[in-house]
Amino acid sequence: MDFTLTPEQLLIKDSVARFAAGDHKGDNWPQFAELGWLAIGAPDELGGFGGPLETLLIMEQFGRGLVVSPYLSQAVLAGALLRAAKREDLLAPVVEGESRYAVAYEEPHARYDPAQVATTAVRDGDTYVLTGTKVRVLDATTATAIVVSARTGDEVTLFAVPASAENLTVTPYASEDGHDVADVRLDAVRVDGASMIGSFGEGLSLLGLALDHATAALCGEALGLMAVMLEATVQYTKQRQQFGVPISSFQALQHRMAEMFIEVELARSMAYLAAMTLDEQHDDSVTRARGISAAKVQIAKSGRFVGQSAIQLHGGIGMSEEYKVGHYFKRMTLVERLLGDTDYHLSRYLECRRAKAETPAEATVA
Amino acid sequence: MDLAFSPEERAFRDEVRDFIATHLPDDIRRKVQAGDPLVKDDYARWHRILHERGWVAPGWPVEWGGTDWTPVQRHIFYEEFAYGWAPRLLPFGLNMVAPVIVEFGNDAQRARYLPKIHSGEEFWCQGYSEPGAGSDLASLATRAERRGDTYIINGTKTWITAAQWADWIFVLARTDPAAKKQEGISFILVDMRSPGVTVRPIQTIDGGREINEVHLENVEVPVENRVGDEGDGWTYAKFLLEHERTGTAGIAGCRQQLATLHEMLERESIDDRRLNERIAQVEIELEALAFTELRTLAAESAGKRPGPESSILKIKGTEIQQALSELALDALGPYAERHVAPKYFNYRKTSIYAGSNEIQKNIIAKRILKL
Numbered sequence: 001m002d003f004t005l006t007p008e009q010l011l012i013k014d015s016v017a018r019f020a021a022g023d024h025k026g027d028n029w030p031q032f033a034e035l036g037w038l039a040i041g042a043p044d045e046l047g048g049f050g051g052p053l054e055t056l057l058i059m060e061q062f063g064r065g066l067v068v069s070p071y072l073s074q075a076v077l078a079g080a081l082l083r084a085a086k087r088e089d090l091l092a093p094v095v096e097g098e099s100r101y102a103v104a105y106e107e108p109h110a111r112y113d114p115a116q117v118a119t120t121a122v123r124d125g126d127t128y129v130l131t132g133t134k135v136r137v138l139d140a141t142t143a144t145a146i147v148v149s150a151r152t153g154d155e156v157t158l159f160a161v162p163a164s165a166e167n168l169t170v171t172p173y174a175s176e177d178g179h180d181v182a183d184v185r186l187d188a189v190r191v192d193g194a195s196m197i198g199s200f201g202e203g204l205s206l207l208g209l210a211l212d213h214a215t216a217a218l219c220g221e222a223l224g225l226m227a228v229m230l231e232a233t234v235q236y237t238k239q240r241q242q243f244g245v246p247i248s249s250f251q252a253l254q255h256r257m258a259e260m261f262i263e264v265e266l267a268r269s270m271a272y273l274a275a276m277t278l279d280e281q282h283d284d285s286v287t288r289a290r291g292i293s294a295a296k297v298q299i300a301k302s303g304r305f306v307g308q309s310a311i312q313l314h315g316g317i318g319m320s321e322e323y324k325v326g327h328y329f330k331r332m333t334l335v336e337r338l339l340g341d342t343d344y345h346l347s348r349y350l351e352c353r354r355a356k357a358e359t360p361a362e363a364t365v366a
Numbered sequence: 367m368d369l370a371f372s373p374e375e376r377a378f379r380d381e382v383r384d385f386i387a388t389h390l391p392d393d394i395r396r397k398v399q400a401g402d403p404l405v406k407d408d409y410a411r412w413h414r415i416l417h418e419r420g421w422v423a424p425g426w427p428v429e430w431g432g433t434d435w436t437p438v439q440r441h442i443f444y445e446e447f448a449y450g451w452a453p454r455l456l457p458f459g460l461n462m463v464a465p466v467i468v469e470f471g472n473d474a475q476r477a478r479y480l481p482k483i484h485s486g487e488e489f490w491c492q493g494y495s496e497p498g499a500g501s502d503l504a505s506l507a508t509r510a511e512r513r514g515d516t517y518i519i520n521g522t523k524t525w526i527t528a529a530q531w532a533d534w535i536f537v538l539a540r541t542d543p544a545a546k547k548q549e550g551i552s553f554i555l556v557d558m559r560s561p562g563v564t565v566r567p568i569q570t571i572d573g574g575r576e577i578n579e580v581h582l583e584n585v586e587v588p589v590e591n592r593v594g595d596e597g598d599g600w601t602y603a604k605f606l607l608e609h610e611r612t613g614t615a616g617i618a619g620c621r622q623q624l625a626t627l628h629e630m631l632e633r634e635s636i637d638d639r640r641l642n643e644r645i646a647q648v649e650i651e652l653e654a655l656a657f658t659e660l661r662t663l664a665a666e667s668a669g670k671r672p673g674p675e676s677s678i679l680k681i682k683g684t685e686i687q688q689a690l691s692e693l694a695l696d697a698l699g700p701y702a703e704r705h706v707a708p709k710y711f712n713y714r715k716t717s718i719y720a721g722s723n724e725i726q727k728n729i730i731a732k733r734i735l736k737l
Contacts, residue, residue, distance in 0.1 A: 001371055001438050003664040234735050254731035261730055262678050269657035270650075280370060294650045301647075346643050349650070 003272075005057075012037075012050070013057045020065025027142070028069065033097025038075050041213075043088060046095050052213065052275035056220035060271070063224020066327060068178045070139035072217055074100045077138075080213035081147060081158070084206050085198035090160070101160065102143035104134035104184045105207055112340040114149065114207045119186065121150035121159060126193050128152075128159060134184040140170045141180055147197055148186065155201030165189050177331045208285060212292040215339045216274035219299045223271045225332045226264045226303055229310035232325050233257060236314055253313055260309050263302035270295040290352035293345040300336040300345070307332040371442075379442045386450030389415050398451045401626070401705040403574065406489070406531040413455055413486035423460050423484055427468060430476070431484045437663035448618035448625075456528055459483040459490035463536045465609050466553065466602050470594035479534075479555070493523040493537035493556070493580060494603070501725050503538070504547045504600060508582065510539035510554055512589065517541070517554060519562075519585040525719070529565045529578035532558050537582070538603055541596050553599035555591040556582070570715075572708035607721060608676055616683050616716075617656045623690040624649060627697065630706075636697055644696075648689045655682045674733040677726040684716035684723060 005013065015035060019028075032038050040055050042048025055076055062069060075094075078101035082091045093099035110116035119132025130150050140146055145160045146168070161168060167189045172182040198206045234257060237248035247253055277291030307329040311318035318325050340348070371379070394408050416422040424440045426432030435443065447454060464483050467475055482488040499506040508521025519539055529535065535556050542550030556563070562585040567575045594602055627645065631637070662675055691713040694706050717723045731737045 001375065001660065001664060003661055004668070234737065238737065248737040251728070251731075254735075254737050255724070255727040257735055257737065258727035258730035261735060262682060265658055265675075265678055266651065266654040266682070269654045269661060272661075273653065273657050276370060294653055297647065297650050298654045346646055349646055350642055353646070 008049075009054060009057060012054055013061065016058045016061035017064070020061045020067050024065060024067050024069075029097050029100070029142075032069075032071065032075070033095070037071070038079070038097055039095045040075070041079060041083060042091055042095050043083075046088060046092050048095065052216055052278040053272075055213070055217050056223075056271055056275045059217045059220030060224040060227075063221035063226075063331075064228050066225070066228075066324075066331060070100070070102075070142055070180065072214055072221070073102055073138035074143065076217040077103050077210050077214040078147065081197065081206055081210035084209045085158070085202070087197060090197075099145065100139075100143045101145050101147050102137055102140040103147045103207075103210070104137040104140065105147075105149045105211075106134060106136050108133060108135050112344040114211060115156070115204055117149050117151050117156050117203075119148065119150045121152050121157060123152075124190075127190050128193065128196075130159060130161065130186045130189045130191065132186050134186075137170075137182050137184045139180045140182040140184055141172050146170075146184060148184070149203050149207060152200060156203035156207075157200050158197040158203045158206060159191050160195045160197055161186070161189055161191055165191065175334070177327075177334050179334075205285065208289065211339060212288055213278060215292050215296050216271070216278055218335055218339055219267075219271040219274050219295050222299045222303050222332060222335050223264070223267050225328050225335065226260075226267055226306040229306050229325055229328050229332070230257070230260045230264050232328075233260065233310045233313045236317075236325075240315075256309050256313060260306045263305050267299050267302040267306075270298040286352045286355050290349055290356070293340075293349040293352065296340060296345040297342055297349065300342045303332045303336055371438075375438060375442060378439055379446060382443055382446040383450065385419065385421075386446055386452050389419070390450060390452050391415075394453060395451045398453050398622070399626070401709060403576070404453055406528075408453065409456055410486055412453060416455070417485055422455070422486070423464070425461065426464060426480075426484075430464075430468065430480045437666040438660065441660060441663050444618045445621070446618075448621040451622065454619070456489070458492050458528065458532070458536075459488065459534075461609060462492060462606050463490050463534075463555070466536070466593055466606050469605065470553075470598075470602050474590070475555075475593060488533040489528065489531050490534045490536065491526050491529045491532035491558075491580075493526065493535045495523065495525045497522055497524055501722055503603070504551065506538055506540065506551065508537065508539045509543065510537075510541050510552060510587070512541065515589045517587045517589060517592070519554070519556065519582045519587055521582050523580045523582070524578075525568070526578045526580050527576050529558075529580050530567060530575075534558060535563075535580060536593075538599055541599075545597060548600040549597055551599040551603070552596050553593045553602045554587055555593065556585060556587050560585045560587065562586070570712065572711035574708070574712060608671075608673065616687060617652070617659055620652050620655075620683065620686050620690060623687065623694075624652065627690060627694050630694065631697060634698065641693070641697060645693055648686060648693065651682070652686050655679065655686060658682075674729050677721075677729045677734075680720060681717075681723045681726045687716050688713050 037058060039046065039048045040050045062071065079094060081103060082094065105114045107116055107118055119130065121128040121130050130148060132150065134148065143163055145162050147158055147160050149156050149158055167187040169185040170182045172180065175181045237253055238246050240247050274292055274295035277288055310325050311329055314325055317323050320326065391411060394412060397404055413422060421433060423431050424433045424435050424443060428434045460483060464480060467479055494503060496506050496508060508519065510517040510519045521539065523537065535558055537554050537556050538551055539554055540550050541552040562583040564581045566579045568577045568579055569575055570577060659679055691710040695702065695710045698706050
């Protein structure tokens, strides 16, 4: 066990930190491709390197810089999906930054559950006809194709639908954190058989793995968000004077900040643990899912506490649009619910636990 | 960065697991499983077994009988205690006074005390808190007056675990009443059989008798029993407290508690969604804390001394211990089997001892966040 970063990991961390600290508005996708950030986890022959830990390092810095980017969806989620489906042919242009896949899996009333699929794919000769509605699709407007989960009888199968496909409607809407979100409607969209991602009926297992990768990455972003909120709060309370002294001298506030610190450290542990789980448990989907859901539950809890406390301790200025901490809080609030809220992940954790039917002590071995 | 246990670490884990399974006496294992209090002889027997194997003092320097394990190995070692229902040995000699003697004592003291702590021949207890000095420990009033080569000690120490079994007590006493609060304190080793030492048991709300008050009345102690320099006791006391805190996360103990809780639920056929979710939340937090401890240990391996970060482990570890004892009580109800409520009552102590959790938050605020 070794927690020091390798020189390569330090290099990534530093270069992402520089990017995140600078002006990162607009579409930085070509730059991401050039820096190799789209190749994380890809096979060697595509120039790939690193894995979940490198993704965590990138996302943590994105969190610190409050970077609004399709990286989570188009690089991490779609990348994991295409890797798991062994589609190197589709992955190559993704690594180059030329193809960009959004993943449309959630449906109205599904409450985060990717298995709740009403969208259908009906076979018609060599083609499939897709009909249904997907909600809260991340980064569909900049995607060249959208991966859609659809029911093919009892099973769920994935299809890549070109963004330009006929009868495909992408309706973007405003989000609280500036991220690109849309609903996607498919009114008998026709795709050819080659657009199937993975094999027939493999949709849910592929999605499960890819969503776990995305969730782990999101935990990394949350860690960055929390760390900045804590630092900002410490700094602010040291300079803000009331009753003739810095308010950081008040014990009520000190204890709250100490609690924030503890939560950030617990979150950091769980973010690492999530990355480790992905590294080690590729073949054991239940153990993997339990580890990832555990991480998300902890991150959500810590993030909410740190965020709410940061606003509280800043006082009025924390409520103001022009000050940074409120924006971190807003993103954290959405991250808490993104890719499954605490109720969802707690239920999933318990299901995994039950499925394993391990002794409880064994179940918590790190 | 490699977050997984290495093959060597896994092999070590198996070795420890096997040793505990084959060497821990059954009656002790059953007591730990049932939550029954252990008696002195239980600790002594387990101590001797570990001593024979050379595993009694993992954290000590090798020349005094330490194991030269990495911090991660030490962590694995104590995790295995939990899985094998082995009791932790009492820390007062092995993990508290010994590191102070190693670090700040002289050669004669090391030779006199360490071997007998190591062999288990001498039991120790800790003389820190006083009726008037709890969180504000430096305000302690126990006085050690020097007369030639002897200190005359007068005062009362309280909340002392295992004093009724102890051969020795390490005492913080004021040697210079004129000096500033923290500066006039010395660290003195007192033989419990000295005339003037009396032990009075304190019964706790759970019915237990693990703690005591120790009165010191004109107790004569040779000056050579002082560790380090006169007046520097506060420095040694703080050193010891940081050592103490790393252990108090009690991750292994939490795992035992959790396993017991799940066994109870199964035995009673309790399957309540709300309760399961609350247990899961604590379980997840325990995972987060266990990994946090590993990160602290890894930093220690890289040469860092245990620092203020150990306060996180103390706060969160004790909160989890309390939460688990509360969940057990919730699960089984008000007149549950005999250990459940007493354990809950008993565990209120955890957020108070070894520096209350509020004091730990002060430490984090001042020393980490620099507030």
